[in-house]
Amino acid sequence: MEKWYLMTAAVLxxxxxxxxxxxxxxxxxxxxxxxxxxxxxxxWQEITFNLPIKQWYFNSSDNNLQYWGLDYPPLTAYHSFLxxxxxxxxxxxxxxxxxxxxxESQAHKLFMRATxxxxxxxxxIPAVVLYCCxxxxxxxxxxxxxxxxxxxxxxxxxxxxxxxxxNSVSLGFALWGVLGVSYDWDLLxxxxxxxxxxxxxxxxxxxxxxxxxxxxxxxxxxxKGKGLVLLIKLACTVVASFVLCWLPFFTEREQTxxxxxxxxxxxxxxxxxxxxxxxCSFSVFLKIxxxxxxxxxIMISFxxxxxxxxxxxxxxxxxxxxxxxxxxLVSCALSFFLFSFQxxxxxxxxVSLPVCLVLSEIPFMSTWFLLVSTFSMLPLLLKDELxxxxxxxxxxxxxxxxxxxxxxxxxxxxxxxxxxxSTSVRKxxxxxxxxxxxxQHLFLTSVITMILLTIMxxxxxxxxxxxxxxxVLVCFVSCLHFLFFLVYFNxxxxxxxxxxxxxxxxx
Amino acid sequence: MAALGIAIGGSNWFxxxxxxxTLLKCLLIPTYHSTDFEVHRNWLAITHSLPISQxxxxxxxxxxxxxxxxxxxxxxxxSHVAKYFDQEMLNVRNLNYSSSxxxxxxxxxxxxxxALFVYAVHECCKCIDGKKAGKELTEKPKFILxxxxxWNFGLLIVDHIHFQYNGFLSGLMLLSIARxxxxxxxxGAFLFAVLLHFKHIYLYVAPAxxxxxxxxxxxxxxxxxxxIRWNSFSFVRLISxxxxxxxxSALSLGPFLALPSVFCLWFKPQGPRGFLRCLILxxxxxxxxxxxxxxxxxxxxxxxxxLLSVGKAVDASIFLILTTTGxxxxxxxxxxAPELPIKIVLMLLFTTYSISSLxxxxxxxxxxxxxxxTFYLLGLGPLEVFCEFVFPFTSWNLKxxxxxxLLTSVYCAVGITYAWLKLYVSxxxxxxxxxxxxx
Numbered sequence: 001m002e003k004w005y006l007m008t009a010a011v012l013x014x015x016x017x018x019x020x021x022x023x024x025x026x027x028x029x030x031x032x033x034x035x036x037x038x039x040x041x042x043x044w045q046e047i048t049f050n051l052p053i054k055q056w057y058f059n060s061s062d063n064n065l066q067y068w069g070l071d072y073p074p075l076t077a078y079h080s081f082l083x084x085x086x087x088x089x090x091x092x093x094x095x096x097x098x099x100x101x102x103x104e105s106q107a108h109k110l111f112m113r114a115t116x117x118x119x120x121x122x123x124x125i126p127a128v129v130l131y132c133c134x135x136x137x138x139x140x141x142x143x144x145x146x147x148x149x150x151x152x153x154x155x156x157x158x159x160x161x162x163x164x165x166x167n168s169v170s171l172g173f174a175l176w177g178v179l180g181v182s183y184d185w186d187l188l189x190x191x192x193x194x195x196x197x198x199x200x201x202x203x204x205x206x207x208x209x210x211x212x213x214x215x216x217x218x219x220x221x222x223x224k225g226k227g228l229v230l231l232i233k234l235a236c237t238v239v240a241s242f243v244l245c246w247l248p249f250f251t252e253r254e255q256t257x258x259x260x261x262x263x264x265x266x267x268x269x270x271x272x273x274x275x276x277x278x279x280c281s282f283s284v285f286l287k288i289x290x291x292x293x294x295x296x297x298i299m300i301s302f303x304x305x306x307x308x309x310x311x312x313x314x315x316x317x318x319x320x321x322x323x324x325x326x327x328x329l330v331s332c333a334l335s336f337f338l339f340s341f342q343x344x345x346x347x348x349x350x351v352s353l354p355v356c357l358v359l360s361e362i363p364f365m366s367t368w369f370l371l372v373s374t375f376s377m378l379p380l381l382l383k384d385e386l387x388x389x390x391x392x393x394x395x396x397x398x399x400x401x402x403x404x405x406x407x408x409x410x411x412x413x414x415x416x417x418x419x420x421x422s423t424s425v426r427k428x429x430x431x432x433x434x435x436x437x438x439x440q441h442l443f444l445t446s447v448i449t450m451i452l453l454t455i456m457x458x459x460x461x462x463x464x465x466x467x468x469x470x471x472v473l474v475c476f477v478s479c480l481h482f483l484f485f486l487v488y489f490n491x492x493x494x495x496x497x498x499x500x501x502x503x504x505x506x507x
Numbered sequence: 508m509a510a511l512g513i514a515i516g517g518s519n520w521f522x523x524x525x526x527x528x529t530l531l532k533c534l535l536i537p538t539y540h541s542t543d544f545e546v547h548r549n550w551l552a553i554t555h556s557l558p559i560s561q562x563x564x565x566x567x568x569x570x571x572x573x574x575x576x577x578x579x580x581x582x583x584x585x586s587h588v589a590k591y592f593d594q595e596m597l598n599v600r601n602l603n604y605s606s607s608x609x610x611x612x613x614x615x616x617x618x619x620x621x622a623l624f625v626y627a628v629h630e631c632c633k634c635i636d637g638k639k640a641g642k643e644l645t646e647k648p649k650f651i652l653x654x655x656x657x658w659n660f661g662l663l664i665v666d667h668i669h670f671q672y673n674g675f676l677s678g679l680m681l682l683s684i685a686r687x688x689x690x691x692x693x694x695g696a697f698l699f700a701v702l703l704h705f706k707h708i709y710l711y712v713a714p715a716x717x718x719x720x721x722x723x724x725x726x727x728x729x730x731x732x733x734x735i736r737w738n739s740f741s742f743v744r745l746i747s748x749x750x751x752x753x754x755x756s757a758l759s760l761g762p763f764l765a766l767p768s769v770f771c772l773w774f775k776p777q778g779p780r781g782f783l784r785c786l787i788l789x790x791x792x793x794x795x796x797x798x799x800x801x802x803x804x805x806x807x808x809x810x811x812x813x814l815l816s817v818g819k820a821v822d823a824s825i826f827l828i829l830t831t832t833g834x835x836x837x838x839x840x841x842x843x844a845p846e847l848p849i850k851i852v853l854m855l856l857f858t859t860y861s862i863s864s865l866x867x868x869x870x871x872x873x874x875x876x877x878x879x880x881t882f883y884l885l886g887l888g889p890l891e892v893f894c895e896f897v898f899p900f901t902s903w904n905l906k907x908x909x910x911x912x913l914l915t916s917v918y919c920a921v922g923i924t925y926a927w928l929k930l931y932v933s934x935x936x937x938x939x940x941x942x943x944x945x946x
Contacts, residue, residue: 020531399523399530400527
């Protein structure tokens with residue numbers, strides 16, 4: 001492509017920001033006895049390397065599940081095993097059974113950070129570059145700008161390279177899945193997505209849109225001919241990939257069940273810790289976690305989740321299109337985040353990835369959402385002493401988006417993809433012309449609120465009686481934002497007539 | 508909302524570039540810093556707690572004050588802000604004191620003073636002729652020059668990782684050069700005099716200043732063929748410059764090998780552009796043959812050369828060879844493992860951008876590099892792989908640990924010498940220009 005050097009510059013900038021963020025602290029640094037996610041990942045390397053596969057998910061004298069037991073699917077375990085293999089060459093003390101518990105050193109930190117970077121470089125970054133290069137109807141400059149902005153998204157950088165996790169692997173696989181399925185490489189796309197699910201079970205948030213889109217494609221091709229063939233091929237691909245990943249655990253029924261128990265801890269409550277979803281925010285007013293019995297909680301959560309995502313999914317099945325697929329990914333993941341069971345604040349990344357994919361289509365709203373998603377993780381980031389990198393990366397992301405996409409000039413109805421909706425409403429209320437202005441004012445209010453809350457959380461001490469005041473406020477404010485976005489994205493999906501043919505001129 | 512949009516939006520690319528690099532500098536705060544960090548902390552302590560008469564005598568720490576007085580005053584001014592961060596750093600006896608607040612203050616002081624550098628770059632961009640530019644923003648010389656200066660690899664790793672204050676000093680120098688281009692000679696001379704009293708290393712380029720000001724400013728007009736018109740001499744101008752420039756030249760320890768180029772500046776004046784080339788040659792000559800030269804001194808030549816690189820293809824080619832090898836020669840400064848990805852990725856970023864953008868700018872002229880030069884530059888890759896990744900695991904690492912440094916120095920010396928020679932040849936063989944206003 002022309003201007004390949006600008007694309008290279010964008011990727012290299014993404015790498016620089018990632019590595020410099022990784023120089024900061026990680027979760028649980030210097031905090032015995034439990035430490036944090038960093039120690040969890042190191043512990044999994046220890047377990048997978050020293051114990052036979054059959055014992056990985058079981059409680060035993062060598063493997064105490066209370067101390068960071070494995071609770072991700074097998075692919076994470078295999079990845080940990082691979083990392084442990086490399087660690088053995090450099091310094092076996094890092095993964096020695098029992099004695100390496102709580103091991104912390106500069107060299108070890110360098111190694112762990114390097115594993116995240118390598119996984120990112122191999123899986124996530126190529127997917128982002130390929131996705132943006134394949135975008136249709138936009139200039140080369142905008143493609144490069146998209147790559148830069150997606151790679152600068154602060155949420156993923158701060159969690160993977162700060163807090164310490166491997167979200168870029170599962171999100172990367174999911175993105176390969178989106179790529180495959182959007183460009184009619186359905187089998188490869190489904191395979192990639194199955195790998196994503198088998199790396200982190202939270203990717204199930206994305207599974208319904210994949211299912212509906214592929215089903216819709218099969219229906220379109222006709223269920224009596226090509227459609228049925230495609231359906232069978234897809235089913236076989238999915239089953240085969242699951243079998244391959246879970247092979248060592250399918251030998252005994254008890255193995256499979258134990259892994260499932262670790263992946264889906266239904267014994268735990270509706271939510272844990274502070275998270276910006278409905279249940280946590282609602283419990284500010286009414287403590288439903290304590291009032292309602294456990295199985296009722298599960299049922300309510302189930303009903304709300306599915307009711308909120310049903311319209312979009314049905315529309316996607318009936319009118320499958322890549323654009324509808326992307327937006328349905330957003331709304332489904334957001335529904336799950338807001339209403340589902342045992343949601344963690346990091347799960348917002350599952351919504352952020354699809355929003356990054358629509359960044360070039362609705363830059364203003366996407367940038368706004370991505371800023372809020374990072375803000376919603378503020379308590380976690382502060383706990384990990386990542387204030388400086390957070391502020392810097394958020395500012396960098398904002399400047400990149402603002403200059404690349406001129407977001408403040410793109411707030412008209414058409415550019416917000418609300419034209420069809422507004423036209424329909426104007427049939428009943430002819431004076432409904434103020435939508436863009438409302439949205440602009442809301443944005444300003446939102447940014448001011450987020451900045452104020454950040455400053456308050458950092459500088460002030462919460463009152464004695466309400467020690468969690470600021471965390472709860474952050475979650476509550478974020479939740480309100482997310483509800484607004486849920487409504488917005490659903491409006492786009494439902495009012496998107498002719499699958500976006502009328503929206504061509506925007507880009 | 509629209510006004511906010513225009514202020515933040517795409518029309519203000521310079522602010523975006525400046526803000527972007529500032530944010531990157533903030534991310535570099537927790538990186539490794541060298542003993543220069545302690546040097547400056549010590550100077551903060553000396554200037555804050557001791558009377559002026561003691562500043563150049565104090566020797567509790569091995570890092571005694573060895574910069575001219577203006578820099579001492581600069582540290583004194585900084586110390587008044589420092590006391591709000593951490594009072595303890597201002598204690599002369601607190602050797603190697605580096606609390607997190609001290610680190611934060613010191614790093615921020617470098618980032619903050621870089622504002623002068625940003626302003627200087629902005630002024631330099633005004634002096635660039637953008638007539639041959641395309642309509643595309645990224646192909647305009649102003650844009651390329653801004654990136655080459657604001658995001659200069661050498662400055663980033665020397666100032667914001669290793670720890671020094673070259674940013675605002677280079678800013679002073681670039682600003683004085685810009686003033687010469689804008690025909691504001693008095694300001695330019697004044698700025699240079701100020702700069703000299705901040706860091707005496709700039710004495711090396713003083714001959715260029717001296718001769719240029721005497722020849723092109725004190726003699727107000729030339730004969731049509733470009734030679735000197737003696738009756739146009741202005742005593743007023745001479746005397747007004749005298750106190751500044753002649754003192755400087757007299758004190759100059761300038762490398763004698765710069766003399767031919769300095770003579771050239773007298774006999775074949777080429778206006779501000781000629782002055783700039785002479786300045787770069789002085790800086791490079793002093794780097795090549797001077798006494799007790801630090802590798803960081805290459806920045807003295809690289810930064811002004813950026814101004815020339817967006818003008819002519821020949822200059823662009825010399826600039827790229829000089830910059831790439833000069834920057835690579837800075838690699839041994841950062842020898843810690845966590846900084847390794849930073850220096851490699853940043854170097855790749857700057858090098859690919861500079862080469863590709865200048866190639867695109869001059870694509871209508873002949874290629875920038877011949878096969879020999881291309882081969883040499885590509886050789887830097889395997890050299891780095893060998894020195895950093897292969898050699899440490901061989902048996903020679905214990906017996907001859909200096910080999911990577913030796914190889915780096917020798918290889919880069921070839922490139923820098925070659926660039927120096929090429930620049931000298933182009934200065935000596937370029938035709939003189941009659942009237943200065945053509946520049």
